[in-house]
Amino acid sequence: xxxxxxxxxxxDYTLKDECQKCGAGVVSPHPxxxxxxxxxxxxxxxxxxxxxxxx
Ligand SMILES: [Zn+2]
Numbered sequence: 378x379x380x381x382x383x384x385x386x387x388x389d390y391t392l393k394d395e396c397q398k399c400g401a402g403v404v405s406p407h408p409x410x411x412x413x414x415x416x417x418x419x420x421x422x423x424x425x426x427x428x429x430x431x432x
Contacts, residue, residue, distance in 0.1 A: 380392055381406060382394075382403035382404060383405075383406040384396035384398065384399065384401055384403050384404075385401065385403075385404055386399055386401050387399055387401075390406070391403055
């Protein structure tokens with residue numbers, strides 16, 4: 378079942394890789410903790426911490 382994705386802008390569901398309405402990239406409707414954005418956030422926080430300790 379699902380390769381279903383949703384557009385973050387339209388909140389429209391599609392099976393394609395991009396939104397049929399606005400052409401934006403679509404995302405998984407239930408973005409869990411594996412979201413690249415979250416991982417990047419963690420990484421940035423870690424970097425910040427290291428920098429602070431190093432100073
Ligand atoms: Zn859209």
